[in-house]
Amino acid sequence: MSAEHVLDRALGAYLGFACGDALGATVEFMTPEQIQRRYGVHQDITGGGWLGLEAGQVTDDTQMSLAVGQAIIDNQGWNIRAVADNFVAWLESDPPDVGNTCRRGIMRYRENGELSGPSRVDEAGNGACMRNLPVVLSTLNRPDYFSEWSLQQSQITHNNPLSNAATLTLGRIASHLINGRDMDACIQETGRLISQYSEFAYSPYSGKASGYIVDTVQTVLHYFFCSDSFESCLIATVNQGGDADTTGALAGMLAGAKYGVQQIPGRWLKQLDPQIATQIRKQTPELIRLAGLR
Numbered sequence: 001m002s003a004e005h006v007l008d009r010a011l012g013a014y015l016g017f018a019c020g021d022a023l024g025a026t027v028e029f030m031t032p033e034q035i036q037r038r039y040g041v042h043q044d045i046t047g048g049g050w051l052g053l054e055a056g057q058v059t060d061d062t063q064m065s066l067a068v069g070q071a072i073i074d075n076q077g078w079n080i081r082a083v084a085d086n087f088v089a090w091l092e093s094d095p096p097d098v099g100n101t102c103r104r105g106i107m108r109y110r111e112n113g114e115l116s117g118p119s120r121v122d123e124a125g126n127g128a129c130m131r132n133l134p135v136v137l138s139t140l141n142r143p144d145y146f147s148e149w150s151l152q153q154s155q156i157t158h159n160n161p162l163s164n165a166a167t168l169t170l171g172r173i174a175s176h177l178i179n180g181r182d183m184d185a186c187i188q189e190t191g192r193l194i195s196q197y198s199e200f201a202y203s204p205y206s207g208k209a210s211g212y213i214v215d216t217v218q219t220v221l222h223y224f225f226c227s228d229s230f231e232s233c234l235i236a237t238v239n240q241g242g243d244a245d246t247t248g249a250l251a252g253m254l255a256g257a258k259y260g261v262q263q264i265p266g267r268w269l270k271q272l273d274p275q276i277a278t279q280i281r282k283q284t285p286e287l288i289r290l291a292g293l294r
């Protein structure tokens, strides 16, 4: 796998993630029936939704990922306090959307410097899993660092075994794809996850797409494995509604890693907030370079 191919897939994953966020946010919290009545098939980045976004605007999923990525780049490696400090700065920037569990964890860090709280069953949301791509990119050849950094950044806000398992599995799948490994390697990862936590089994697909990490992972894996292009994967995912910006983002991460940046529809890339696209194009090679440095 040449360095150029790795960059193409890594950029596909990061830009694909942001496109999925921007596309899905329009239909977040809607049911598939409501989406169908209102849009037919939702397939363009138009903004709106319950957050009243501009077309191309992204939400917490992409913003928190950029916060993680910038902390890694600014420190030329891992510094968990820098990650937490960037989360605080992000929270104080009055973002369009903040999940309750993320808010609680960031406030806890801001108040007393704690980098994790006690394990809680109600912290099985998708807020930690959704922001882990920069860790994947900066640890492409270091699975040991990948696990350690992923769990540390997750547990600033989410201390839950299902969240941990999902974050590691989706990250490993993205890493395999960016490194040019085949779908068998990805299916093996999902098999490992399901043998450990059978609730993640995604076939037959239940149709639930909430922010509960189990529903999120089932939705993303179902549509990723049953689609054959970047575009069809994202459209099918977000039209399932529910936590559509996050399922869209994570599906975009996997599909972008598989198909590469060239396969992201031009109309989506054109619509994506240019400031966000610029940050992603800047962070991606820097994160990959760090992966190679060690």
Ligand code: MN
Pocket (backbone or CB within 6 Å): 059, 060, 061, 097, 245, 246
């Ligand atoms: Mn969001």
Ligand code: MN
Pocket (backbone or CB within 6 Å): 028, 243, 244, 245, 246
């Ligand atoms: Mn969401």
